[in-house]
Amino acid sequence: MLHPAPVLLTAGDVAVSVLPDAGCRLGSLRIGAHELLRTAQEIDDPAADVFGYGSFPMVPWAGRVDRGLFNNGPVRHRLPVDLTPHAAHGTAVRSRWRTAAAPAVTDEGTTAAFVLELADPWPYPGRVTQLFELTPERLRTTLSVEALRDSFPAQAGWHPWFRKWLRDGGPQASLDFAPAWQEERGADHLPTGRRIDPQPGPWDDCFAFPDGVDVTVRWGEELALRVTSDCAWAVVFDExxxxxxxxxxxxxxxxxxxxxxxxxxxxxxxxxxxxxxxxGSARHSG
Known part of the structure; x- marks a missing residue:
């Protein structure tokens, strides 16, 4: 069952809606008159299609886990399969988060923080914190994963759904990025371990950015959104x-x-x- 309970952050004419009860995802990002994300109202059943809208954190793993199985040293664990035949996108997306720091206005914009205690079906106690920092020009999001007792392997990341069109009759979104390589995708949608030259789209593929992710989504001359990260990997999906x-x-x-x-x-x-x-017509270069 979906419990939106949005927490609103604003800075100038930019507004972000965080849904702590729906995986602590961004339910909306509005820049001026434009909504940039696919919202819950645009899909048939948000409660069932938890992977299909907004921008949600992927934690304590990102993407698919082969058949839901992973090892921590000699111990093997089984995770629920929810993107057959794999476990997908972590447990946080199906969880209710707690608001740790309500929206606070700073000199630059608005900040808010949220916390999740890791629990079953994740086998290790831990804590995840997600911090949002919004200004009129940017949104910075930070994820931190802590082990409370035993050490464990983990991943973290984000899964945004950007609209291909910001308005009826407007320009279609295009992508500008230059990865170091592409991970070859096997028939099971997992990397084979072989590095290949980046291929033309359409994509459902993982790309490597050893110096940090840097991808620009551009809607013609109307708006450019640059996605950067200290993460060294990005999955691009445009199918x-x-x-x-x-x-x-x-x-x-x-x-x-x-x-x-x-x-x-x-x-x-x-x-x-x-x-x-x-x-407007501003473009990023470099």
Whole structure:
């Protein structure tokens, strides 16, 4: 059951709606008159299609986990399969988060923080914090994953659904990015482990950015949204008719098995992403 209970952040004519009871996702991002995200109102059943709208955090893993199985040293764990035949996008998207710091106005904009205690079906106690920092020119989001007792492998990232059109008759969104390589995708939609030259779209593919994710979504000359992150990987998905995804994440799909990041009680996993927008004909270069 969906419980929207939005928390609103504003800065100038920019408004962000956070839905802590629906996976602590962004339910809306409005820049002036334009909504940039596919919203819950645009899909048939948001309660069932939790992966299909807004922009949600992927944690404590990102993307698919092969058949829902992963190891922590000699111990094997099984996660629920929800994107057959794999476990997908973490447990946080189906969870209710607690508001840790209500929206507060700063000199630059508005901030808010939310917390989730990791629980079943994730097998290790832990805590996730998500911080939003909004200004009239950008939105910075930070995820931190802490181990409360035992160490465990983890990933973190975000799964936004950007509209392909901001308005009827407007320009279609295009992507501008230059990854170091593309992970070859197998028939099971997992990376094979082979690096290949980036291929033309359409995509449902993982790309490597060793110096940090840098992708620009551009709606003609009307608006450009630059997605940057200290994550070194991004999945790009543009096979649906009305929306596309640019998903920064700390490891590739199935990374719990192929490239695990160990979270310990003294070493959390922390990643951030920044969305910077420019209106009119301004273009990013470099």
């Amino acid at each position: 649906q008719a009305d929306a596309l995804c640019v998903e920064p994440q700390s490891g590739p799909p199935n990374g719990l098995n192929s490239a695990p990041h160990l979270v310990t009680p003294i070493e959390p996993l922390e990643v951030s992403t920044t969305w910077t927008w420019r209106r």
